[in-house]
Amino acid sequence: MNRTLRSRSLARGGATALVGVLAVAALASCGPADTTGSGSEEPIDWELTETTAAPSGDIDSFTFATYAEPYSLDYAYAFDYADNSILANTCESLLRLNPDYSLSPGLAESFAHPTPDTWVYTIREGVTFHDGTALTAADAVASMSRHLDPAVGSFWYSVYQNVKSIEQTGEREVTVTMTGPDSQFNLGMGGSAGVIESAATLAEKGADYGNSTGGVNCTGPFELTSWESGESITMTRYDDYWDEGLRARSGEVEFVFMTDPTARINALKSGSVDGSWMVPMEAVSTLRSAGKGDVLFGMSTAVGNIVVSDLDGPLGDVRVRKALLLAMDRDGILQAAYRGVGETTDVMTTPSVWQDASDAARTAAFDDVTSYEQDLEQAKSLIAEAGAEGAELTYVTAPISNDFAVISQATVAAARSIGLTVNVETVTPNAYTALFSDPTAREGVDLFYTSWYLSSPDALEMYSVLRTGDFSNYGGWSDPEFDAILQEAVTIDDPAARSELTAEAQRIANAELPWLPLYQAPISLYLGERITGVQPSIAFMYYPWAATIGAR
Amino acid sequence: MTAARRVAGKLGGLLLTLFLASLLVFFSRFLVPGDPVSFLLRGRKPSAEAVAQVTAQYGLDLPPWEQYLRWVLGLLHGDLGRSLQYRQDVTEVIGDRLPVTLMLVTMAGTIVLVAGVVLGAVAALNRGRALDRFVLIGLTVLGAIPSFVGAIVLIAVFSVQLGWFPSFGSGQGFIDMVYHLTLPSIALALVFIVLVGKVTRSAMVDQLSREHVEVSTSRGVRRSIVVRRHVLRNALGPILTVSGVLVAGLIVASSIVEAAFGLSGIGSLLVQSVDRLDFPVVQAIVLFVVCAFVVMNAIVDVLEPWIDPRSAAGAGAR
Numbered sequence: 107m108n109r110t111l112r113s114r115s116l117a118r119g120g121a122t123a124l125v126g127v128l129a130v131a132a133l134a135s136c137g138p139a140d141t142t143g144s145g146s147e148e149p150i151d152w153e154l155t156e157t158t159a160a161p162s163g164d165i166d167s168f169t170f171a172t173y174a175e176p177y178s179l180d181y182a183y184a185f186d187y188a189d190n191s192i193l194a195n196t197c198e199s200l201l202r203l204n205p206d207y208s209l210s211p212g213l214a215e216s217f218a219h220p221t222p223d224t225w226v227y228t229i230r231e232g233v234t235f236h237d238g239t240a241l242t243a244a245d246a247v248a249s250m251s252r253h254l255d256p257a258v259g260s261f262w263y264s265v266y267q268n269v270k271s272i273e274q275t276g277e278r279e280v281t282v283t284m285t286g287p288d289s290q291f292n293l294g295m296g297g298s299a300g301v302i303e304s305a306a307t308l309a310e311k312g313a314d315y316g317n318s319t320g321g322v323n324c325t326g327p328f329e330l331t332s333w334e335s336g337e338s339i340t341m342t343r344y345d346d347y348w349d350e351g352l353r354a355r356s357g358e359v360e361f362v363f364m365t366d367p368t369a370r371i372n373a374l375k376s377g378s379v380d381g382s383w384m385v386p387m388e389a390v391s392t393l394r395s396a397g398k399g400d401v402l403f404g405m406s407t408a409v410g411n412i413v414v415s416d417l418d419g420p421l422g423d424v425r426v427r428k429a430l431l432l433a434m435d436r437d438g439i440l441q442a443a444y445r446g447v448g449e450t451t452d453v454m455t456t457p458s459v460w461q462d463a464s465d466a467a468r469t470a471a472f473d474d475v476t477s478y479e480q481d482l483e484q485a486k487s488l489i490a491e492a493g494a495e496g497a498e499l500t501y502v503t504a505p506i507s508n509d510f511a512v513i514s515q516a517t518v519a520a521a522r523s524i525g526l527t528v529n530v531e532t533v534t535p536n537a538y539t540a541l542f543s544d545p546t547a548r549e550g551v552d553l554f555y556t557s558w559y560l561s562s563p564d565a566l567e568m569y570s571v572l573r574t575g576d577f578s579n580y581g582g583w584s585d586p587e588f589d590a591i592l593q594e595a596v597t598i599d600d601p602a603a604r605s606e607l608t609a610e611a612q613r614i615a616n617a618e619l620p621w622l623p624l625y626q627a628p629i630s631l632y633l634g635e636r637i638t639g640v641q642p643s644i645a646f647m648y649y650p651w652a653a654t655i656g657a658r
Numbered sequence: 659m660t661a662a663r664r665v666a667g668k669l670g671g672l673l674l675t676l677f678l679a680s681l682l683v684f685f686s687r688f689l690v691p692g693d694p695v696s697f698l699l700r701g702r703k704p705s706a707e708a709v710a711q712v713t714a715q716y717g718l719d720l721p722p723w724e725q726y727l728r729w730v731l732g733l734l735h736g737d738l739g740r741s742l743q744y745r746q747d748v749t750e751v752i753g754d755r756l757p758v759t760l761m762l763v764t765m766a767g768t769i770v771l772v773a774g775v776v777l778g779a780v781a782a783l784n785r786g787r788a789l790d791r792f793v794l795i796g797l798t799v800l801g802a803i804p805s806f807v808g809a810i811v812l813i814a815v816f817s818v819q820l821g822w823f824p825s826f827g828s829g830q831g832f833i834d835m836v837y838h839l840t841l842p843s844i845a846l847a848l849v850f851i852v853l854v855g856k857v858t859r860s861a862m863v864d865q866l867s868r869e870h871v872e873v874s875t876s877r878g879v880r881r882s883i884v885v886r887r888h889v890l891r892n893a894l895g896p897i898l899t900v901s902g903v904l905v906a907g908l909i910v911a912s913s914i915v916e917a918a919f920g921l922s923g924i925g926s927l928l929v930q931s932v933d934r935l936d937f938p939v940v941q942a943i944v945l946f947v948v949c950a951f952v953v954m955n956a957i958v959d960v961l962e963p964w965i966d967p968r969s970a971a972g973a974g975a976r
Contacts, residue, residue, distance in 0.1 A: 175922075177743050177744060177745070178744065178745050180745070183745070185702055256705060256707035256708040256710070256711040257708075257711045257712075257715070258708070259698075259699065259704060259708040259709075259711060259712040260708070261699070261702040262702075263702075263703065263704060263705050263708065264702075264703050267705070313745070314745075314746065316745070317744055317745050317746040318744070318746060318750075318754065319746055319747075319750055334754070334922070335744075335750075335751065335754035335755060335922060336754065336755050336921075336922020336923075336926070336927065337827060337828065337920075337921075337922045338827070362826065362827065362920065363920070363922070364826060364920045365917060365920070365926070365930075366917045366918055366920060368810065368918070369813070369825065369826050369917075369918055369919065369920045370920075372813055372814075372817065372818055372825045372826075373825055373826050373920070375818060376817055376818050376821065376825055378824060378825060378826070534933065535933065536697070536933050536934065536935065539697070540693075540696065543696045543699065543702075544693065544696050577703035578703070
């Protein structure tokens with residue numbers, strides 16, 4: 107499973123690195139032993155699917171397997187595939203992040219931006235929580251304010267870091283005042299940072315809110331009915347759901363936690379589970395040949411990068427970074443790691459987060475950038491120019507999934523071909539996670555791999571991470587021009603105007619390579635023979651995807 | 659030695675063992691590299707105040723001895739602390755998963771004992787013959803199959819191919835649970851059958867060559883009665899002793915089987931919790947396994963004289 111140790115960043119200063127720590131062990135479907143052999147496997151036929159056939163009718167229930175149990179369904183801690191993909195069906199946000207990554211009104215029927223420093227949300231009328239109580243502006247204030255409470259320690263704090271106050275300013279009106287203009291705050295309201303929970307429930311459950319004892323009481327199309335620790339979460343259709351268009355087609359949905367990839371694939375093959383997001387690529391052909399369901403691929407925002415985490419070493423010279431990327435056989439990597447599912451890329455964002463961009467920005471971002479197609483001659487001459495022959499680098503990896511092994515070996519091979527030495531250190535998944543949060547864990551480490559996805563529909567989210575001093579700017583890369591562009595872009599509300607600055611930032615990152623971009627791969631989905639009606643997209647982390655699934 | 663003094667002595671030893679185990683279990687966590695708080699925040703960018711607050715919430719800012727005291731005092735009140743990963747009381751986290759493991763271990767233990775004793779007895783009674791060799795080789799082969807391989811084969815054949823048993827989950831209610839845990843308990847039992855089988859065989863072979871057995875046989879007592887009254891009964895001692903070890907072994911080994919069958923027991927929880935630096939959960943489970951081991955041995959100690967009157971009089975009488 108590729109997507110495990112991906113990290114993602116949040117809006118503005120934020121960059122919150124997310125590392126799906128544990129999940130990982132689970133996903134090690136093929137294991138390192140498979141590394142070398144997998145390149146010879148048949149490539150997988152794939153295309154992006156936007157939506158599957160509409161259901162022929164409602165269905166009593168269906169089951170979905172997830173590779174891990176959520177740590178919590180508290181939206182403040184929902185920051186990983188396992189948590190978000192389940193939470194998205196029961197709890198809703200002020201705005202709704204749609205499968206095409208557009209934002210539309212959610213629990214806020216509208217929002218306004220009367221001054222550069224304020225965002226005003228009008229709370230929708232006629233919405234009820236699952237316990238039947240009505241949604242009020244006070245619930246929104248209480249829910250959002252938790253992100254500011256240090257005792258909560260919200261994982262989404264970075265979205266709120268420029269918030270000065272959150273106040274109820276009318277019967278149905280909530281005003282958020284920022285310390286300065288921040289275009290990214292509102293974009294974050296489509297994710298878990300914008301989830302609204304009943305204030306009474308928050309007060310009543312206290313520290314147990316969101317865990318398997320306390321549960322949640324939200325407004326989504328499904329209501330949480332049971333959480334069997336370690337095994338499953340069951341939700342039932344909420345009959346008084348406010349949005350007719352997203353009324354659940356299934357009376358019940360059960361999410362079963364299957365950490366063992368073989369167990370998960372067996373359950374899918376035998377039909378005892380109806381579907382799963384993120385099936386390991388290694389299993390795609392078996393699932394297809396079993397012939398009971400479909401393996402689909404959907405839009406993703408993730409890009410696989412090698413993070414350059416030490417700019418004081420040989421990689422401090424941009425020529426060495428370029429040479430290393432030029433030496434990489436990225437087509438080969440894609441083939442070996444993902445059976446060819448995906449595309450190589452020279453930038454850190456996918457076109458899916460440039461939807462509101464101007465045409466000029468899109469051209470600048472994707473066409474007017476340097477291509478790093480494999481070129482050993484050029485790479486060698488760059489190394490010679492930099493005088494870096496014989497330099498030694500340390501690459502840290504973990505036995506997480508097939509792609510981790512493939513990419514580490516490919517990096518070793520690329521380096522060797524241009525006269526560099528890369529020593530691979532393999533650590534536990536847990537120690538690997540520490541690379542993303544603990545600077546001391548990165549000492550002596552030059553390179554590590556991450557698959558980084560965006561959770562807001564704006565490419566700027568990616569580049570905020572690379573500003574000087576940012577939490578997730580792992581190599582301590584610093585470029586004053588880049589910082590100035592970011593600082594200005596964040597304050598611009600018009601997405602088209604903002605995108606032109608983001609394109610500038612992308613151009614600089616493409617030229618300077620603080621991280622080495624490798625490829626973008628779609629999100630995979632398995633749908634069994636009983637169900638249909640879902641839009642495969644990485645938005646399944648925030649959009650109530652299970653609601654649209656019904657009988658095939 | 660009076661019975662009361664013997665029990666008191668045993669109890670004292672038991673408490674001392676548990677106390678030493680608690681020290682070991684608690685302080686060993688400080689030898690593990692890694693910061694629980696950074697795990698708790700899982701790589702997300704926290705605010706500085708949040709880090710301090712979260713550290714304090716879990717008592718991680720206190721000196722280790724004070725953390726130990728709080729932990730032990732909590733234990734005495736039935737409070738095992740709070741899980742870092744699940745943000746939930748450890749008693750709840752473990753309480754939710756314990757029934758599955760206990761059931762799995764009970765079922766596997768039963769399979770191990772029944773199959774082990776039967777196979778061992780069959781081998782012993784046919785010592786030197788083809789059947790004996792067949793059983794011995796069979797046991798050795800079984801013992802060499804790792805649990806996860808057994809699990810994969812069982813799932814492939816009985817779940818995926820034949821569709822007789824579910825491939826994951828622990829079921830709802832007693833009957834359904836037995837049904838769901840059948841394959842997992844067989845997978846778990848396989849490795850341990852060899853242990854009990856071989857112990858049974860050698861204990862019985864040993865007994866069969868004893869004088870009183872030979873005397874009884876020569877007096878014309880029926881062989882089945884001799885086997886039941888003398889051989890099997892006297893062989894129970896070693897079998898029982900092995901069973902004490904067996905329980906702890908089964909609990910520990912259950913993690914692999916639980917993972918393969920997607921069961922949420924404390925075995926798989928232990929593995930996850932170690933990886934996630936969730937010390938309160940690790941400490942509680944390890945302490946539980948130690949307790950199970952100590953208690954099983956105590957039970958064996960108590961049962962031994964009942965089964966074999968010779969040991970009640972003390973070793974000197976042997």
